[in-house]
Amino acid sequence: MSLLKIRKDFTFLDDNKWIYLDNACQSLRPRQVVDAIKEYYENYPVCAGRSNYRLAVELQQKLTDVRLLVSKFIGAKKPTEVIFTRNTTEGINLIANSYPFVEDDVVLISDKEHNSNLVPWLLLAKTKKIKVEIFSTNIDSTWNWESFNQKLSSKVKMVSLGITSNLDGVTIPFEEIIKKSHQFGAKVLLDGAQWAGHRQTEVSKWGTDFFVFSGHKTLGPTGTGVLYGKEEELAKLQPYQVGGSTVADTSYTDFELLGIPERFEAGLQDYSGILGLGEALRYLGSIAWSEIEAHEKKLTEIIIEGLEKIPDINIIGPKESDKRNGIISFYHPKAQSHQISIILDQTANIMVRSGRHCVHSWFNDRGVKDCVRASTAFYNTIEEAERFVNELKKVIGVLT
Amino acid sequence: MFCIVAFLVLSIIGIFSASHRALAKEAFDCVFRRITFRPCNTGFSEKMKAQLIGKMMTKSIRVARFLNRNFELLSWILFILTVASLFWTGKGLYNFYMYGSCNGLNKSGFCALDPTGENNKISQAGGSCSIGSGDESKVTLKDVNLSTFPIKDIGSKDNVVFIGCFNCDYTRKAYPIFKEFLSKNKVNYTFAHYPVKGETSYLLPIGYCAYQQDKEKYWKFVDKLFESSKEDNAKPEYVGKVLTDLGYSSESITKCTQSPETKTAVARQRIELEKTNIYGTPLVFINNRGLVGPKPFRVYDRILNGLKFWK
Known part of the structure; x- marks a missing residue:
């Protein structure tokens, strides 16, 4: 799987300006998908x-x-x-x-x-x-x-x-x-x-x-x-x-x-x-599932390892990367989730989701206010995962 | 606290910007929940705080941290400043409507709604034209005898006095407005010529005699002098022609102006006017309330009639 080649298909990722880690909400679309839609309306x-x-x-x-x-x-x-x-x-x-x-x-x-x-x-x-x-x-x-x-x-x-x-x-x-x-x-x-x-x-x-x-x-x-x-x-x-x-x-x-x-x-x-x-x-x-799985597991591993090094961070769910499919949710007792996501966006163009992710019932039951969710996809890079962790450390440092 | 500040500020900005209007609405929702003793669950404050901290983080991590730790305190300070600012703005608007100056009646400080201070400019004794610098609070009609001054007494309970100078810019600016005011209100009207500039001092005895000889024609004479150019008013021959045109006898006027009685009366009138503590023209009294400088029509009207929005 050539990540470089793949990322060229995603116009949104072309200039590496954004780090998109909200794939659990929706994925990005390759050029081919946009072309197919356009082709229908035009032809x-x-x-x-x-x-x-x-x-x-x-x-x-x-x-x-x-x-x-x-x-x-x-x-x-x-x-x-x-x-x-x-x-x-x-x-x-x-x-x-x-x-x-x-x-x-x-x-x-x-x-x-x-x-x-x-x-x-x-x-x-x-x-x-x-x-x-x-x-x-x-x-x-x-x-x-x-x-x-x-x-x-x-x-x-x-x-x-x-x-x-x-x-x-x-x-x-x-x-x-x-x-x-x-x-x-x-x-x-x-x-x-x-x-x-x-x-x-x-x-x-x-x-x-x-x-x-x-x-x-x-x-x-x-x-x-x-x-x-x-x-x-x-x-x-x-x-x-x-x-x-x-x-x-x-x-x-x-x-x-x-x-x-x-x-x-x-x-x-x-x-x-x-x-x-x-x-x-x-x-x-056109991409081998095994390659997608291996890559997403690697991304998850980097993020979880990084999160574990930040004091007081609570990771929701197991910490083993092989038990997750690229979704990592966490919260910090002293930093509000919405603030973390907004600041990550403003300071580093990193898009993550904050809130209750349409699972209000679970949050109400567990007494957790909300959380930040980073969700990866096969087109995310190792560098993006590392940058996310580093920027998150800075944000938590300011907010706590 | 922050959502209240944000609501006030965003509401004002929202008048001009649709995106800020949406934020103002969100802030209002938060404020409304707070005043109804419910928790603000929109996350508005959190989001706005995060945006501010995020912007600051790109400049200085230390300042961003300071902002985060002292956000509530800073919100309080902003709240107090906003409330104070709104109060003063409201007071300024009120004063401008009521008195033609943001600072209040006869106050000549800077007013954003009247940046050049036109409503407070006067012609000062001595001949210069500028924003007045006398003591505005001291102008009064107390112990001032106006009985020898020209008056249109219609038996009204309301009395107005216009003290001005024929050749002063601000009196000339105020006079038509004041005439409009007179035409729309039934008042006893007293006029006093107070020549700030020496070039029209010679009109004092002429005016006195003109009024004594024909009260009806006198008011036409006054109107004519305010309509005429300052240069013409400074020429005795021009004024003589005006008098003649109005039907006065020039010999009779000349004889009157030279009489000792007239000179004494004019001097007394001057003494009476000085008792008002006048320091510039125009000076208008409406039922003993003094107004220095040319005011908008609404100010004269409101002081006489009070607040009558239904008129």
Whole structure:
């Protein structure tokens, strides 16, 4: 993997002015993605599927190609198992609202799920009277089998978990979790938002029932995402959004839904976004996952080692770099997180996130006000990681 | 404390800048939460503090550290300064509206709204034209006998006195404004010529005699002299022609001006005017309240009628 060559593809990184360490929020986009979006608007800005002229047919073919590409990228058996969404959140909401839950069905989630994997279930608990069970993670934020096993039962209809936590980068042992859940008859929905752009996805091999991820965290455009579902599981879903593009025929009293996946993609789709997503996944696919993993682990290692040398810094989660996927969160008792991030930006053009990272529930439960989160990607350099640590030391020195 | 300061400052800047308006809104939210005894959870103060410290860090780490450690104290100092500054600004605006000067009635210090001090300029006794330097607080009508001065008595309860000099720039500036004021208000009006410059001293007995001989024509005579150029007013032959044109008898006026009674009366009038502690013209009294220098119309009107915004 030639980092120099890769960074040339990211216009934003071209002049090395910025140090972008907010990849957990969204990744940067290579030139190829931007070009694909531009190409749509300049060369075939038409509707796909609905019209018979050549450009419409051509666009439809390109979208079909992207669906095939996505299915291969995530290791699905068929492209029809891929549904385009706006993002991870929409994917989870689609399952929450379309899966045939009945009263007293249990949805099991962990205590550090992102709001997108918490609130849809809480809402469902109010509207459909399902039960949301929450199991705790270990004190160091790692997976707790004991707690999980205690909650898992035949009443659990869905186990919904983030593969990699956006809070601390900890990755759960999802393959064992899937097996264990299936033993109890529970379906598994994996939130791959913080995973898909960093590690190889193999949904069929894993055996997960559902998998969601966002385009904007995998080098793709904002407003794009994917929901994967096993063919037989998707067949059980009742679309919660219908209208144009979801039906084959209608009368004044009835309608005939299109097949899967179209019935779940209501309204005119984000064509340029989907094409950009295709380019993003193509780009990611051109780099060996093992190289991405090794590089991100190295970056994590540098940052954690640096943080450990700063007095009183509290790192959220385990300190071993191999237990994290490039996300490092920390807080300092005497320096406010927002101030740290703002000053890093002002003094060194370093972009990190501060706050509760949409995991308010975990912060409230643990009594932690907020934290700073540095999240890396394969295009970050060793020098950037080192500079971040050095600048952070200066900032903490001023604030304490 | 910082969010209050920020709110005040950003609100003012926000009048001109949309980005600062958004910050002002955020600051207001913070202030509102504070005054309703709730914690400010917008992080506004933290963010602003961080931005200040960050900017300072690029210049000096030591100063940035000092700023961080003493931020609350500095915020308090800024708060007090801001409140004081707002108070003085408000007072200045009030004074300017009420008296035509930011510093108050007859105060001649610098005023940003009247930077050249036009509303306070007077022609000083001695003949120079500049911002007055007499004791403004001492001008008074107490024990001043104005009975021999020209007066338009309409039986009003309000009395105004205009003391000015025909050839002084600031009297000439004030006179039309004052005339407008007279036209819009029913008042008893007394006029006194106080020649700051020696070139118009000869008009004192002429004015006295003109009033004595024909009170109606006298006011036209005064108007004419304020309309005429300063050069013309300095020429007795020009003034003589004005009198003749108005229908006065030049012989009669000449005879009157040379009489000992007139000379005595003019001298007494001068003594009476000196009792006002006049140090420059124009000097206007509205119901005994003295105004030095040419004031805007609103000031004369407000002093007579009070604050009547609904007028």
